[in-house]
Amino acid sequence: MSIPFIDLKTQYRQIEKQIKQNIDNVLEHGAYVMGPEIGEIEARLSNYAGVSFGVSCASGTDALMMSLMALGVGPGDAVFTTPFTFIATAEVVSLLGATPVFVDIDPVTFNIDADDLRRKIRYVRENRKDLKARGVIAVDIFGQPADYEAIEPLAHNAGLWLIVDAAQSFGATYKGKSVCALGDIACTSFFPAKPLGCYGDGGMVFVHNEDLHKLLVSIRVHGMGEDRYENDRLGITGRMDSIQAAVLLAKFEIFPKEIEMRQVVADRYAALLADVDGVTAPSVPEGNTSVWAQYCVLARDNAHRTELMGRLAEASVPSGIYYPKPLHLQKAFESLKYAPGDFPVSEDVASRIFALPMHPYLTSEDQESIVKVLKG
Numbered sequence: 001m002s003i004p005f006i007d008l009k010t011q012y013r014q015i016e017k018q019i020k021q022n023i024d025n026v027l028e029h030g031a032y033v034m035g036p037e038i039g040e041i042e043a044r045l046s047n048y049a050g051v052s053f054g055v056s057c058a059s060g061t062d063a064l065m066m067s068l069m070a071l072g073v074g075p076g077d078a079v080f081t082t083p084f085t086f087i088a089t090a091e092v093v094s095l096l097g098a099t100p101v102f103v104d105i106d107p108v109t110f111n112i113d114a115d116d117l118r119r120k121i122r123y124v125r126e127n128r129k130d131l132k133a134r135g136v137i138a139v140d141i142f143g144q145p146a147d148y149e150a151i152e153p154l155a156h157n158a159g160l161w162l163i164v165d166a167a168q169s170f171g172a173t174y175k176g177k178s179v180c181a182l183g184d185i186a187c188t189s190f191f192p193a194k195p196l197g198c199y200g201d202g203g204m205v206f207v208h209n210e211d212l213h214k215l216l217v218s219i220r221v222h223g224m225g226e227d228r229y230e231n232d233r234l235g236i237t238g239r240m241d242s243i244q245a246a247v248l249l250a251k252f253e254i255f256p257k258e259i260e261m262r263q264v265v266a267d268r269y270a271a272l273l274a275d276v277d278g279v280t281a282p283s284v285p286e287g288n289t290s291v292w293a294q295y296c297v298l299a300r301d302n303a304h305r306t307e308l309m310g311r312l313a314e315a316s317v318p319s320g321i322y323y324p325k326p327l328h329l330q331k332a333f334e335s336l337k338y339a340p341g342d343f344p345v346s347e348d349v350a351s352r353i354f355a356l357p358m359h360p361y362l363t364s365e366d367q368e369s370i371v372k373v374l375k376g
């Protein structure tokens with residue numbers, strides 16, 4: 001059996017001509033940085049997401065970083081987020097000298113738990129006079145939206161902003177709305193393995209607000225002012241390359257179709273896994289859609305996961321663990337002084353979750369073989 005975990009080669013074959021043509025255009029016009037492809041991809045994706053502005057940038061991490069900078073986040077600020085995510089979500093908070101305050105997750109969606117968010121906001125207000133509660137970063141883990149109807153009013157009523165970390169969920173919808181149109185700012189990533197990926201690093205920030213848009217555009221290029229060598233503030237080198245934008249323009253052509261294909265694959269997995277003992281398939285609340293950045297299932301416990309992943313490896317079926325260690329237990333966040341047991345749901349999920357191969361071109365035959373291996 002030779003089943004890729006993510007199949008970018010088959011995708012490339014579908015759009016090879018357009019990819020080569022688009023890259024060739026960049027080589028011909030020579031505007032490698034901030035070429036015409038940049039404005040074009042920003043317009044296409046912001047239009048698709050139903051947001052006024054898209055600001056392309058060098059990575060999903062830079063998208064988050066630029067957003068926090070635009071919101072003036074710094075030392076003494078508390079930013080609430082989930083510990084069950086890729087490190088970038090909380091890393092940028094700490095890099096700016098602010099303090100990530102973790103909130104446990106929902107055991108079904110693996111996204112931030114609104115009730116715990118309410119508790120943690122109150123905790124910071126009452127017990128951490130050294131911190132000022134500033135905002136929330138909700139993550140749409142594995143491509144499925146967080147519970148925005150609960151989270152957004154909670155944040156706004158407490159005077160906090162909301163950033164949507166849509167690095168894994170560009171194209172997903174919450175009650176019919178694109179996740180990138182939710183919150184005050186939404187950030188996504190075009191890392192190759194994400195549902196919409198380029199051929200290197202890339203990201204985008206989505207905003208409705210014109211002032212925030214202006215700030216983001218400035219921060220993206222060293223805090224540039226009206227004139228190129230006029231610097232109004234500090235910023236970063238956050239631009240996306242024209243070649244990556246050219247790749248995205250070609251890939252975006254088939255992206256809506258690929259989302260549908262991902263859903264077909266996910267539905268097939270759900271049906272096949274229904275009679276696998278001790279394996280819990282992911283579920284998405286009615287009214288929402290996931291783009292299935294990862295297809296993660298739960299084993300009964302840690303030993304059961306080891307057994308199942310061992311069986312897959314033996315049959316040459318790739319699998320992975322997203323994420324084996326929640327952020328509050330990472331050495332990088334040692335100074336936050338969290339301990340095992342602080343986020344029981346995140347810790348439990350991390351101990352028994354694992355991901356199966358997932359991509360739009362996965363065949364039903366391959367899925368059947370994968371599930372057969374799981375059954376033993």
Ligand SMILES: *Cc1c(COP(=O)(O)O)cnc(C)c1O
Nearest residue numbers: 059060061086088089167189191
């Ligand atoms: C991938 C990812 C990021 C960072 O994106 P990069 O483009 O790799 O910098 C941030 N948050 C989450 C949840 C991610 O999955």
